[in-house]
Amino acid sequence: MGIAGRNTPGLRAALIAMTLGMGGVLPGVLAVVAPTPAAAQQFPAFRQxxxxxxxxxxxxxxxxxxxxxxxxxxxxxxxxRRTALVSALSRAGEHGLPVARYDLPGLLSAFGSVETERDRGLVEARASMTFLQYARDIHSGVLDPGELIADIVRELPRPDPTQLMTDLIASEPVSFIRNLAPSSPEYARLFRAKRELEQTIANGGWGPQVQAGSLRPGDTGASVVQLRNRLIAMGFMPRVATASYDGQMQRAVQDFQESVAIEADGIAGSATIDAINTAPQERLRSITVALERERWLNIPRGDRHIWVNLTDFVVRIVDFDQVTFETRSVIGARANQTPEFSDQMEYMDINPTWTLPRSIIGEYWAALSSGGANHLNLLDGSGRVVPREYVDFAAYTPSNFPFDVQQPPGPGNALGEVKFMFPNAYAIYLHDTPSRSLFGNRVRAYSHGCVRLADPRDFAYALLARQETDPVTYYHAIQRTGRLTRVPLLEPVPVHLVYRTAYTSVTGQMNYRADIYGRDARLYDALISAGVEVGA
Structure with missing residues (x-):
């Protein structure tokens, strides 16, 4: 293609026709005409x-x-191709992307200002650079999270620029660019939820806040009406005229409580009222961060996978987007935060030993060096037990201690009777625990980083059911031996440790959780700094 000289009538006429033909959607976009022989000699300027x-x-x-x-x-x-790109860029904000980063007005102006082959070469380069930036952002995230938060150690599935360009020119452009976004059902549900919440905010939000410390069944009055109206606006109740806290409202309160991980007793106590009064703008911020996080995980999840949402304190087995098993969990304390990453669960150890990580030997040092902690063994480099009396503890510190410290299998083992392994550089795994009382707490962040399970046996049965006709009998026959036994999973299961303060159910119902580690607040600030705009 070339442009026949400067300001040719044919070029301007084509520009006008093209703009009108697109219904005014792309004003100023470069209109093109066939090159004349005189323009052909300008091609080197385009290439340069x-x-x-x-x-x-x-x-x-x-x-x-x-x-x-x-x-x-x-x-x-x-x-x-131009139309598809401009259309996608015009909707980038709907995905929670930084619209200014792509400078669509500037790109359109550059297209409309082309008068020479050099101009055309520069706008060609600009369009490709803009496309690649947009493709990278919508496919696998605006941010590089590991640069912001050390405990997000997820490897982002960044697309290859050369492959993107190659596939683009070989594909139908609208569908190709549309399909750059994650195809997961969760991304689609979050996208819809964001759009609906933005519309709600534009229409005035969820109405007046509930002016009461607590409400319960049987109550009446203005505060109950406020509660009713908020529940209706949030989709937990149909439109009704009742002014009393009746059975229908109690069930709606229970549904709401479940969506924010409050005990679903149907009583609107202070925690429930605070959650109901949370502004939709705050929820929108959580959804915007969740969309970004979903882009980081734009990889095959596995038809069966294990989903560990740290903020939810729950571990789930998911089969074809349906939760088929779940159990409560305990995660890392704020001082020992559980990292975020994905891996493959390969085996379980029944009757595990526990080798103390070097980072926590210091917690046991006083007992070890004074002759206590007799439930722990010292092992040399060959795995042999070293008698305590042969060790001069005064010659060492926890940081240079030359022996491994290990607890053998048994009822008091810190890992309980089974651990589930997906070998990784962070020494993180799922396991049983003899400390059962913590599972009764609403917030369960107490471990050194690994994830403890409330129902480890049932979790083991669910995994073994794929390879054993009687997984319960099989498991207990091994467990009763008291010996460490490694059981491989014949089909390794993907495991995803994630951190979602906003997520959906398969029906699209939004669920919200507290930002227990403060990670989402930092990510939200980074998104805003990158140019993402969130409704005020």
């Missing part, structure tokens, strides 16, 4: 400008070299 424009992106520069500097965006036959 394009090469300059993409020089900072090695992969993109290589792509254009490989394809002989053929245009992707700026020829007559590229109109559908």
């Amino acid at each position: 400008a394009l090469a300059e424009g993409v020089a900072e992106n090695r992969e993109l520069a290589a792509f254009y070299r490989e394809n002989g500097y053929q245009a992707v965006w700026t020829r007559a036959e590229d109109a559908a």
